[in-house]
Amino acid sequence: MAQEEGPLCVAEYSEKGGVGKTSITSGLAAVAAERGLRVGVADLDPRGTLTDELGLDEPEHTVNDIFFVDTSKKAPPPRDPAEIVQDVFVQAGPGWPSNVKILPVDRDFANRENDPATAMEFRLKRAIWGLRDEVDIFFLDVPPRAGGKLAGAALLAAKQAIIPSTLTKDGYIGVQQGLRSIAHYNGPGCLNPGLVVSSVVRSIVPRKKDISAINRHWEERLIEEFGHLVFPSSIPLYAVRETARTACRPITAAPGPHAKSLVRTYGLILDHVLKTAKEQN
Numbered sequence: 647m648a649q650e651e652g653p654l655c656v657a658e659y660s661e662k663g664g665v666g667k668t669s670i671t672s673g674l675a676a677v678a679a680e681r682g683l684r685v686g687v688a689d690l691d692p693r694g695t696l697t698d699e700l701g702l703d704e705p706e707h708t709v710n711d712i713f714f715v716d717t718s719k720k721a722p723p724p725r726d727p728a729e730i731v732q733d734v735f736v737q738a739g740p741g742w743p744s745n746v747k748i749l750p751v752d753r754d755f756a757n758r759e760n761d762p763a764t765a766m767e768f769r770l771k772r773a774i775w776g777l778r779d780e781v782d783i784f785f786l787d788v789p790p791r792a793g794g795k796l797a798g799a800a801l802l803a804a805k806q807a808i809i810p811s812t813l814t815k816d817g818y819i820g821v822q823q824g825l826r827s828i829a830h831y832n833g834p835g836c837l838n839p840g841l842v843v844s845s846v847v848r849s850i851v852p853r854k855k856d857i858s859a860i861n862r863h864w865e866e867r868l869i870e871e872f873g874h875l876v877f878p879s880s881i882p883l884y885a886v887r888e889t890a891r892t893a894c895r896p897i898t899a900a901p902g903p904h905a906k907s908l909v910r911t912y913g914l915i916l917d918h919v920l921k922t923a924k925e926q927n
């Protein structure tokens with residue numbers, strides 16, 4: 647059955663943690679909201695950093711409700727994710743603009759990785775499709791687990807992937823492995839041929855005077871191997887990012903030139919995402 651397209655869906659993905667996935671997700675959500683877009687985010691990382699950052703504490707319903715399928719003998723047939731999502735999708739906390747909504751996560755979501763085969767990887771795409779009339783752009787904060795079902799669900803739902811990378815060996819490996827995993831979804835004959843890697847973004851980049859020889863080495867490797875994908879602007883390391891995160895406020899609400907600089911960079915990345923989306927249509 648042909649299905650009308652859901653909202654533009656962008657996954658922040660790397661197979662390493664600590665590279666800036668959550669920060670880019672919340673930064674892009676903040677700038678997209680400032681432009682008046684109706685923004686959705688999904689926290690798919692059971693550690694729940696994004697959920698916390700968007701000001702939600704112990705949400706009643708979470709992405710777990712969308713993914714969980716009871717396989718016990720007497721269980722009723724699974725409900726449609728497009729219906730379940732209506733209960734899960736909630737307004738971000740009071741520090742955030744009213745046009746930002748979230749599918750929050752809880753720790754139990756980690757258990758889904760070990761569930762029996764229930765085709766759960768397809769449920770997120772369907773859930774997001776169910777929100778097509780209320781969302782313009784969706785950002786997915788993907789957990790770093792290689793080959794996991796939760797990451798797989800994101801790579802099936804997304805039209806674009808952004809791979810953040812610190813200038814470290816971990817950052818580089820996260821990109822390399824991430825691209826390999828993505829090829830299992832958008833390669834010839836695969837299930838999500840429309841998925842494109844919109845960029846590899848150098849993130850949490852120290853100021854010039856603080857850049858180490860190791861940073862320079864890994865930056866060179868990134869450009870050498872993935873040069874065509876590396877976004878021209880990088881995301882600077884500024885303490886204000888941590889301040890905004892701790893205050894559960896968007897970076898667009900933070901004062902000072904460093905916050906402005908971060909917002910400008912997230913804005914350039916969003917421009918690129920929107921331009922890529924136009925080319926995809």
Ligand SMILES: Nc1ncnc2c1ncn2[C@@H]1O[C@H](COP(=O)(O)OP(=O)(O)O)[C@@H](O)[C@H]1O
Nearest residue numbers: 663664665666667668669850882883884887888
């Ligand atoms: N531009 C930045 N400047 C300073 N700190 C940052 C920046 N981006 C991210 N961080 C911090 O670095 C750490 C890792 O970032 P995070 O986005 O949580 O990575 P991931 O989601 O890939 O694990 C967090 O403590 C985060 O607040």
Ligand SMILES: [Mg+2]
Nearest residue numbers: 667668691695
């Ligand atoms: Mg994270």
